[in-house]
Amino acid sequence: MDPGGASQRSSRSGGSWKGHIIQQLRHRDRIQNTTFQDLIRFYTLLLEKTSLTKRLLSHSARPPEGPNSSSLQIQSSSLKEKMGELAYKVVELQQQVKIKDDVLEEQRSRLQEEEDRLKGASDAKLALQQQVQQIEEKNKKLKTAYDALLERQREAESKIREEKEKEEGMLEDMMHLKKQAAARMNHRNERRSRARQATVQKELRTVARSKVTVDSSSSAPTSRSTSPKNKDKDESTGRSQTRLFRSASATSPRSFFSSSKFSIREMFEKKRGHSIHSLEEDLLYPVGICLSARVPTRPLQVLEAHEQGINTVRFSFSSDLLATGGTDRVIKLWDVRAGWLSHRGTLDGSTEGITCVEFDPTGRRILAASHNKSALLWCLDDSVPKVTLTGHSRKVTAARFTCSPHQVVTGSTDRTIRLWDLKRAACLQQREVASFCSDLVCSENSIISGHFDSKIRVWDSRTVSCVQELPSQGRVTSLDLSSDRRQLLSCCRDDCLQLVDLRWSNDRMCFRADGFKCGSDSTKAVISPDGCYLAAGSADGAVYIWNVSKGNLETRLQGQHSSSITAVSWSLSGEYVVSVDRSRRAVLWRDI
Known part of the structure; x- marks a missing residue:
């Protein structure tokens, strides 16, 4: 191998890492220099x-030489x-x-x-x-x-x-x-009645055409002796006369009436209400007589009578029983004893609120109108309705007994008035009206209804046909008849009570008072049993009582009701007044 090449490679590698270290040191120097630049400076x-x-x-440690020594000292001090x-x-x-x-x-x-x-x-x-x-x-x-x-x-x-x-x-x-x-059934009854009448007329004509032979000597009175001989003679004469009359009386009036007595009686019994009357029709109704009503002045008892608002209240004819009906769908019965109301029982069976209650004259039955488009009849000893009358298409606002114990009349907001037979629970007559019916009252031969179109209509109770229309001051909320059936009281939404004389004159009297305001379309006012006073509840929770003869406000009972009063009832004894309101409260009033 070439030693010169190895030395060159080693010198290059040594130079590379040294350069890298120098480069890192320079970088750190720059960073630190920039950080501590002022301090370094x-x-x-x-x-x-x-x-x-x-x-x-x-230099100062050396001795000064020459003329510049002083200047050096000055420089050193500075x-x-x-x-x-x-x-x-x-x-x-x-x-x-x-x-x-x-x-x-x-x-x-x-x-x-x-x-x-x-x-x-x-x-x-x-x-x-x-x-x-x-x-x-x-x-x-x-x-x-x-x-x-x-x-x-x-x-x-x-x-x-x-x-x-x-x-x-x-x-x-x-x-x-x-x-x-x-x-x-009506057709069959009418057909039977016509057949009986035709039979009676035929028999009468037959009797009228028949001849009766009567001995003239038998008709003249004669004096007779009491001896046995005369007695036997009289008996024989009587027997002969009797045989003569009987032989000629096969078609006589006496034989006709003796044979047709039952058929005539049956005909009239069938004709009455299209049904044979029961024993209740022959009972005498109790009639309450009040010589002088007492104006109440103080509350005897205040109680929460229902679970919801109370719509109606009514005393029985004997004044010892009170009925209240409310929106809680029940009727409550209260015994009135010694100025105190005690709960006697509850009648249920209605699926909606009760709008009107009324006792029958015997005091054994109670009739009610309901929001569930029906009227219900209870016997006081049974809490389940005995009869339910259905057929109205809207709520029933009034239900009253007529003069017949087995017939009632109802009025509804479906603009109809209906006459019912309680035995068959069937509608006998129905009449359309131009306006909602708010209340009804019944007299001997007439039905009187109050309506929202500010009219009072008088109907013939036998045919349920309108025979008269009476104007009112405003929308009628309730009606009430005096005990003698001569005066009619109507309460109207224009905050006015109108008293109408139902005799020939039809005179009208209006009663108003400062503060009195009719609280709803079903506010009920009453006439006192003696016909001398009028009572009605106001929206301010006070009971207003007017004097009929004087025409002014007699008294104002307040402080017991916290909401609008819906109904007032005056006992036929003239002793008590009960007022009810929408806040479930009933107040029993009496004089001092």
Whole structure:
């Protein structure tokens, strides 16, 4: 091998690493030089001045020679001063460097804290992101479940609509069948009645054409002896006369009436209400008589009578029983004893709120109107309805007993008035009206209805045909008749009570008061049993009582109701007044 080539390669390799080291040293020198440039510059100056000072000190140690010795001393002193200043500056610079090092260290620590905080925030961010993802997954699941439930609800609603349509169709079919059955029964009854009448007339004509032979001597009164002989003679004469009459009486009026007595009685019994009357028709109804009603002045009892608002209240004819009906779909019965109301029982069976209640004159039955498009009849000893009258297409606002114990009349917001037979639960008559019916009252031969079109209509109860229309001050909310059936009270939405004389004159009196305001379309006002006072509840929770003869406000009862009063009832004894409101409260009032 060539030794010269090996030496050249070794010299090249040695030169390469040396150059690399020199290059690294130069790079470090540049970095450090740029970092400590000011300090190096000051240090270089300090070294130069130090070396200069040493030289000066060495020269000053020598004895001064020549004339320039004084100037040298001056220069040396000035140099000392400069050296002191430079040394002071060096110390200051060292202190500044130390301060900057402390600041740098503090900034490093703060930077480390911020990095730690940033790391914690990043971890929290990751945790929150995970929570957000979990919540989004839960929301997706809930949304899926909600969509499924919504779909099920829609299906259920569609099924409910279908069932309601089927129910309405079945009700219409049932009512149609009931109407057809009632029409067929009425037709059969009328046909039988006509046949009986024709038979009676035929028999009467036959009797009228027949001849009756009667001995004239038998018709003249004669004085008879009481002797046995005369007695036997009289008996023989009587027997002969009797045989003569019987022989000629085969077609006589006496034989006709004796044979047709049952058929005539049966005819009139059948004609009454198209059905044979029961024993209840022959019972005498109790009639309450009130000579003088007492104006209440103070509350005897305040109670929460229902779970929801109360719509109606009514005393029985004997004044010892009270009925309240509310939006909680029940009727509650209360015994009135010694100025105290005690709960007697509850009548349920209605699927919606009660709008009107009324006792029958015997006090054994109670009739109610309901929002569920029907009227219901209970016996007081049974909580289940005995009869349910269905057929109205909207809520029933009023239900009243007529003079016949087995007939009731109802009014509804479907603009119809219906007459019902309780025995068959069938509608006997139906009349269309131009406006909603708000309330009804019944007298001997008439039905009176109040309507939203500010009119009061009088109907013939036998044919349910409108015979008269009376104007009102506003939309009618309730009607009430006086005990003598001569005066009609109407409550209107224009905050006015109107009293109408139902006799020939039809005089009208209007009653208003400051603060009185009719609270709803079903607010009910009443006449006192003696006809001397009017009572109505206001929207401000007060009961207003007017004096009929004076025409002014008699008293104002307040402080017990916190909401609008819906109904007021005055007992037929004239002793108590009960008011009810929409906040479930009933108040029993009485005079001092």
